[in-house]
Amino acid sequence: MRKTRWSAVAVVAAAAIVLTGCGRPSDTGGGAAEASTIGDAKAEGTLTMWAMGAEGEALPEFVKTFEEANPGVTVEVTPVPWDAAYSKFQTAIAGGNTPDLAMVGSTWMADFGDALQTVPTDLSTDGIFPGAVASTKIDDRATGVPWYVDTRVLYYRTDIAAQAGWNQAPTTWDELKQMAADMQSKGGADYGIRLPAGNDSFQGNLWMPWSNGAELEDGSNWTLDTPEMAEALEYYQSFYTDGVANPAADRSAGAQEADFVSGATPMFIDGPAFIGLLNDLGGEGFGDKISTAVLPAKKSSTSFSGGANLAVFDNSDNAASAWKLVQWLTEPGTQAAWYEATGDLPAVQDAWKSDALSSSKTLAAFGTQLETAQPVPAVTTWVQVAAAGDGMLEKIRLGQLTPADGLADLQKTADSLGLG
DSSP states (O other), X not given: OOSHHHHXXXXXXXXXXXXXXXXXXXXXXXXXXXXXXXXXXXXXXXXXXEEEHHHHHHHHHHTHHHHHHSTTEEEEEEEEOHHHHHHHHHHHHHHXXXXXXXXXXXXXHHHHGGGBOOOOTTSOOTTBOHHHHHTTEETTEEOOEEEEEEOOEEEEEHHHHHHTTOSSOOOBHHHHHHHHHHHHHTTOOSOSOBOOOSTTHHHHTTHHHHHTTOOSBOSSSBOOSSHHHHHHHHHHHHHHHTTSSOTTOOOSTTHHHHHHHHTSSOEEEEOTHHHHHHHHHHOTTGGGGEEEEOOOBSSOOOOBOEEEEEEEBXXXXXXXXXXXXXXXXXXXXXXXHHHHHHOOEESBGGGGXXXXXXXXXXXXXXXXXXXXXXXXXXXXXXXXXXXXXXXXHHHHHTTSSOHHHHHHHHHHHHHHHTTO
16 A cells, blocks of 8 residues: 555645635636436547546556447546645636546635535445545535545554563553553563654544544534544643653655664554554565554544545536446445555445455454544644644643643634635
């Protein structure tokens, strides 16, 4: 699997702060029409589609199967670099020259939702992970269909855990903290765990507040300065004040994997791309020392649901065929084949029954975690609030700010931005 997606999305999110201001991109269309139906006819005509990163590179060959099943259709895929995608979408929407359909980052749906069609009533999303489906909803209107998903789980070294006296993964907050400490004192690690820090860290650590019952907004206002949030950030800070996590850890590319393989820091929390990266770096047999687990719970085990959705633009000239392509790309068999071609985790739960997915012991935790994972709020100001959260966590991690003061400041910032 690839490492590129998380870092690419983080870079784009940072750029989007500058591009979006406090609201939706200007001229985002006149509002989507009522939901239509797809019907039973085969796809036909020419379809234009944009897709980012490695997905854009893999799709042209992959969709030939769809073209063979629908001889009257031609799919023209345009690969778009992640760092140019957001502004390209803005420009195309403002100029009225969008493609028929596109891959849209799950955290972008609110920004571009006014320019996206409502999902047809006969295109079912039953059987798709609920958190992924939630990411497509703008005011209860489905603006796309989940394509692939990402979430974050706990990675740990089983050999160092055994040396520290642990033969299973931690299931509670207290157990995670104790296991990390034991890996230091008994397992020989420099630090017990690495927690997300720096860019995208607020989103990366949302599992703590969510697992403690916190809600980020109530539909009308941001709800960040709450007892549940404060307790979660006190827990986060305790890893650093107690010396279990390194506040000055190297954040450069590859450092997290290197520390894990060397045993310097034998636990971290991240996405599925690291399975392949760790196996490659560790070499033959190292995979036997890697285990993954759902995130430890306080009240629940709740991680972040990310990934990408498929959406059809409002001014598509061939919408029915575009939705047929979306339907095909989200069939269980297609999803399983796409995983084998790219490593993207299927949004459709039945696809996880395929041999390639079901036989992987390290992927099992991701499938379980996705059952309860949830998306960030689908509002246009999320990127700005999350960026402010990154800055808050940086100061908390370095001991320059208390969680209480940090959340009070973050609440004020979020209130000034509103929900978009």
